[in-house]
Amino acid sequence: MRTEKRKVTDFAMKKVPSQQRSRASVKAMVQACARILEERGYAGLTTNAVAEVAGVSIGSVYEYFPGKEAIVARLAEDMLAETTALLHGRLDLTDHRHDLKVAMRHFLGALHGLMCKHRRLLRVLVFQVPYLHQLPATRQLQQELYRVLQTGLQKTRQQYRLKVAPETLYLMATSASGTLIHLVLMAPPTVDGELVLDSLATRLTDWLKQG
Amino acid sequence: MRTEKRKVTDFAMKKVPSQQRSRASVKAMVQACARILEERGYAGLTTNAVAEVAGVSIGSVYEYFPGKEAIVARLAEDMLAETTALLHGRLDLTDHRHDLKVAMRHFLGALHGLMCKHRRLLRVLVFQVPYLHQLPATRQLQQELYRVLQTGLQKTRQQYRLKVAPETLYLMATSASGTLIHLVLMAPPTVDGELVLDSLATRLTDWLKQG
Amino acid sequence: MRTEKRKVTDFAMKKVPSQQRSRASVKAMVQACARILEERGYAGLTTNAVAEVAGVSIGSVYEYFPGKEAIVARLAEDMLAETTALLHGRLDLTDHRHDLKVAMRHFLGALHGLMCKHRRLLRVLVFQVPYLHQLPATRQLQQELYRVLQTGLQKTRQQYRLKVAPETLYLMATSASGTLIHLVLMAPPTVDGELVLDSLATRLTDWLKQG
Amino acid sequence: MRTEKRKVTDFAMKKVPSQQRSRASVKAMVQACARILEERGYAGLTTNAVAEVAGVSIGSVYEYFPGKEAIVARLAEDMLAETTALLHGRLDLTDHRHDLKVAMRHFLGALHGLMCKHRRLLRVLVFQVPYLHQLPATRQLQQELYRVLQTGLQKTRQQYRLKVAPETLYLMATSASGTLIHLVLMAPPTVDGELVLDSLATRLTDWLKQG
DNA sequence: TATGAATGAGTATTCATTCAT
DNA sequence: TATGAATGAATACTCATTCAT
Numbered sequence: 095m096r097t098e099k100r101k102v103t104d105f106a107m108k109k110v111p112s113q114q115r116s117r118a119s120v121k122a123m124v125q126a127c128a129r130i131l132e133e134r135g136y137a138g139l140t141t142n143a144v145a146e147v148a149g150v151s152i153g154s155v156y157e158y159f160p161g162k163e164a165i166v167a168r169l170a171e172d173m174l175a176e177t178t179a180l181l182h183g184r185l186d187l188t189d190h191r192h193d194l195k196v197a198m199r200h201f202l203g204a205l206h207g208l209m210c211k212h213r214r215l216l217r218v219l220v221f222q223v224p225y226l227h228q229l230p231a232t233r234q235l236q237q238e239l240y241r242v243l244q245t246g247l248q249k250t251r252q253q254y255r256l257k258v259a260p261e262t263l264y265l266m267a268t269s270a271s272g273t274l275i276h277l278v279l280m281a282p283p284t285v286d287g288e289l290v291l292d293s294l295a296t297r298l299t300d301w302l303k304q305g
Numbered sequence: 306m307r308t309e310k311r312k313v314t315d316f317a318m319k320k321v322p323s324q325q326r327s328r329a330s331v332k333a334m335v336q337a338c339a340r341i342l343e344e345r346g347y348a349g350l351t352t353n354a355v356a357e358v359a360g361v362s363i364g365s366v367y368e369y370f371p372g373k374e375a376i377v378a379r380l381a382e383d384m385l386a387e388t389t390a391l392l393h394g395r396l397d398l399t400d401h402r403h404d405l406k407v408a409m410r411h412f413l414g415a416l417h418g419l420m421c422k423h424r425r426l427l428r429v430l431v432f433q434v435p436y437l438h439q440l441p442a443t444r445q446l447q448q449e450l451y452r453v454l455q456t457g458l459q460k461t462r463q464q465y466r467l468k469v470a471p472e473t474l475y476l477m478a479t480s481a482s483g484t485l486i487h488l489v490l491m492a493p494p495t496v497d498g499e500l501v502l503d504s505l506a507t508r509l510t511d512w513l514k515q516g
Numbered sequence: 517m518r519t520e521k522r523k524v525t526d527f528a529m530k531k532v533p534s535q536q537r538s539r540a541s542v543k544a545m546v547q548a549c550a551r552i553l554e555e556r557g558y559a560g561l562t563t564n565a566v567a568e569v570a571g572v573s574i575g576s577v578y579e580y581f582p583g584k585e586a587i588v589a590r591l592a593e594d595m596l597a598e599t600t601a602l603l604h605g606r607l608d609l610t611d612h613r614h615d616l617k618v619a620m621r622h623f624l625g626a627l628h629g630l631m632c633k634h635r636r637l638l639r640v641l642v643f644q645v646p647y648l649h650q651l652p653a654t655r656q657l658q659q660e661l662y663r664v665l666q667t668g669l670q671k672t673r674q675q676y677r678l679k680v681a682p683e684t685l686y687l688m689a690t691s692a693s694g695t696l697i698h699l700v701l702m703a704p705p706t707v708d709g710e711l712v713l714d715s716l717a718t719r720l721t722d723w724l725k726q727g
Numbered sequence: 728m729r730t731e732k733r734k735v736t737d738f739a740m741k742k743v744p745s746q747q748r749s750r751a752s753v754k755a756m757v758q759a760c761a762r763i764l765e766e767r768g769y770a771g772l773t774t775n776a777v778a779e780v781a782g783v784s785i786g787s788v789y790e791y792f793p794g795k796e797a798i799v800a801r802l803a804e805d806m807l808a809e810t811t812a813l814l815h816g817r818l819d820l821t822d823h824r825h826d827l828k829v830a831m832r833h834f835l836g837a838l839h840g841l842m843c844k845h846r847r848l849l850r851v852l853v854f855q856v857p858y859l860h861q862l863p864a865t866r867q868l869q870q871e872l873y874r875v876l877q878t879g880l881q882k883t884r885q886q887y888r889l890k891v892a893p894e895t896l897y898l899m900a901t902s903a904s905g906t907l908i909h910l911v912l913m914a915p916p917t918v919d920g921e922l923v924l925d926s927l928a929t930r931l932t933d934w935l936k937q938g
Numbered sequence: 939t940a941t942g943a944a945t946g947a948g949t950a951t952t953c954a955t956t957c958a959t
Numbered sequence: 960t961a962t963g964a965a966t967g968a969a970t971a972c973t974c975a976t977t978c979a980t
Contacts, residue, residue, distance in 0.1 A: 115979095140969085140970060140971080141970080141972080142970070152971090153972095153973085153974085156971090156972065161971080161972085162971090
């Protein structure tokens with residue numbers, strides 16, 4: 095029997111590990127996936143490589159994941175969780191500050207730090223994974239960012255009696271994230287990140303006050 | 306990208322060999338397929354085995370065939386051609402004889418001989434190949450057999466002023482082919498094939514005269 | 517210690533289930549085997565699939581069976597038992613009737629009905645299971661059929677004072693079973709099964725009276 | 728003689744086509760490359776596919792390119808040329824206008840139009856080609872953009888007596904290109920591109936006047 | 939006994955690349 | 960120069976079977 099191929103990327107895990115042993119295995123696989131992406135790029139990510147680096151058999155990989163795409167999806171989810179946790183923490187900072195610009199700077203700095211920490215991995219995810227934007231985690235991250243920005247600014251806005259048009263908010267979000275991506279992944283080493291962040295925070299704040 | 310599997314058995318060749326070299330390669334692959342089926346059964350038929358036995362690279366196999374099913378299909382076509390050639394020759398015999406029973410006996414004998422020649426291969430094709438009845442060659446063979454029988458008997462019928470109901474013809478065909486298959490593939494060695502063929506010819510002839 | 521390359525298939529159960537629960541499990545496995553064969557063909561029959569469909573663990577499957585071949589063998593035995601029971605019942609019919617043709621028709625009808633009931637399963641068993649003819653149940657079934665035919669006809673023969681040569685009996689048996697197989701598994705839907713059975717019964721009876 | 732495990736990608740053509748026919752072949756290959764990237768993604772780009780779609784032999788492909796990376800590089804160069812030509816044209820517009828904001832809007836609109844025209848191809852290049860940022864054309868494009876922006880604004884600046892810090896220029900460039908990429912490749916269909924461009928032009932102009 | 943996590947040999951298939959014609 | 964047949968290393972994925980719990 096021949097088999098026809100059709101693109102039906104499946105990002106869900108086949109089975110959720112319940113026992114302790116299997117949970118450790120799955121964790122090792124996801125970590126192996128991250129390491130391989132960093133060191134060899136997406137072209138170097140093979141299921142066999144994941145198995146080898148994780149120290150499990152290839153059979154075990156397919157026990158839990160339908161293919162490497164699902165491992166990447168799981169990795170993205172872990173990164174999303176880390177980011178979300180951080181953002182929520184930084185949001186509190188926003189609340190307690192009276193200076194909008196300082197709060198903004200903190201927010202950007204936190205994001206920037208996290209992105210730098212995973213720079214190599216991020217570069218591969220952004221520039222090489224063909225289905226990154228179909229990943230549930232990616233969609234959630236975008237929503238999350240938007241929500242955090244909106245909620246955070248809402249309070250500030252009330253404080254400052256600011257009104258922000260949705261258009262402006264969208265522009266701010268893309269402008270900020272675009273600049274951060276650019277800064278982290280593409281800027282030449284001569285560029286001083288801290289200065290760019292300062293400048294970005296200033297611009298965004300001004301923008302906001304005028305929007 | 307994951308790929309979904311759907312049963313879409315493809316029996317057609319990917320490419321028809323045009324150059325002499327490639328035609329020799331394809332022939333070697335089909336012969337290898339036959340040998341492997343005989344010696345290891347259908348479970349032993351792998352594309353890698355075909356390549357190895359044929360003395361070509363695995364890449365060459367996939368150059369011409371989409372999968373092993375297509376190689377089997379091609380083998381079946383070659384066997385069909387051999388059978389058809391034989392039947393047509395034997396049909397002439399039918400024409401020149403005046404004794405219906407003798408003609409029938411010759412016809413059955415010829416088929417039986419051919420089947421015995423490929424006994425091992427036939428056994429595997431009939432009892433192990435899951436898609437044998439979907440093969441174009443199988444359908445053609447059935448039609449061919451039916452046609453040969455019909456045409457051959459038509460002349461005899463005119464000679465003898467016999468009338469044969471379609472129901473009877475179907476029964477004769479299945480009865481004959483069933484018995485032959487049984488005789489060639491399943492009969493214990495104690496059974497005397499020649500006697501069975503004699504008896505079958507007699508029965509069929511009587512049947513015909515009464516039908 | 518001989519290690520054969522060619523696996524020597526083992527059709528026997530490892531352990532006979534004694535407790536009620538074990539027997540239920542084994543029954544579930546065999547039924548799962550039947551369902552899978554019907555729905556996915558022999559290529560789809562894996563020990564893991566059997567375990568899943570049967571709702572038991574893969575470990576339990578190997579507790580009772582040395583491999584999937586033994587499960588198929590067990591399934592064949594169950595089918596043999598069903599067939600034997602039916603045939604014996606139908607044989608009684610033969611005894612009480614005075615018309616040989618009617619009795620023969622009943623016999624064929626009963627067999628045909630049973631085969632139709634398991635048509636899909638039968639098709640897979642006959643055309644895909646490589647070791648069907650090595651199965652104890654298959655051999656027994658053949659013997660049983662032969663025996664039933666012989667015994668049944670013996671009485672009839674005495675009644676009618678008929679004498680049947682062994683050659684004829686063999687031909688009748690293969691002719692009948694071949695036609696039935698053809699009718700159930702390969703006939704186009706345009707063929708009227710009842711008519712074919714009528715015709716077959718007539719022929720066989722005539723045959724018998726002449727044999 | 729060092730043999731690197733990690734293949735050192737070669738982006739240069741093996742041979743520059745001199746004859747007319749060769750030039751047509753190479754053009755066909757590059758166009759085929761573009762079509763395949765659009766329709767099948769980078770994973771679908773194989774040298775064999777390029778040859779087939781271009782209607783040339785696989786041997787010819789390797790006659791001119793050392794591998795598919797070089798074909799992509801050549802494609803990128805063609806796109807660079809198209810972009811450069813357009814930008815230079817739009818730059819003239821900037822010169823002749825008195826309203827900075829309108830000029831900026833035209834500039835952004837022109838870029839946006841070009842990007843939309845190649846949206847599918849651009850998406851694959853940006854998000855799937857692992858070596859996009861190593862491509863000579865990519866580096867040149869960045870320089871070109873920066874240069875155009877700098878030159879264009881220099882004149883405007885003189886006109887308006889504006890002074891722009893390098894930091895601000897960098898921020899403007901990344902902010903603009905990031906927003907455009909986001910708009911063209913990632914924005915949900917609900918986003919009104921024209922409005923975003925208006926807003927972006929306004930912000931950049933204000934930014935400039937304050938910088 | 940029963941479970942199911944883990945194993946890894948084995949199979950199908952692709953695709954960059956060479957080279958005889 | 961151009962062709963395209965041939966190669967084979969590399970990759971995805973399955974499934975029979977074992978064994979610690």
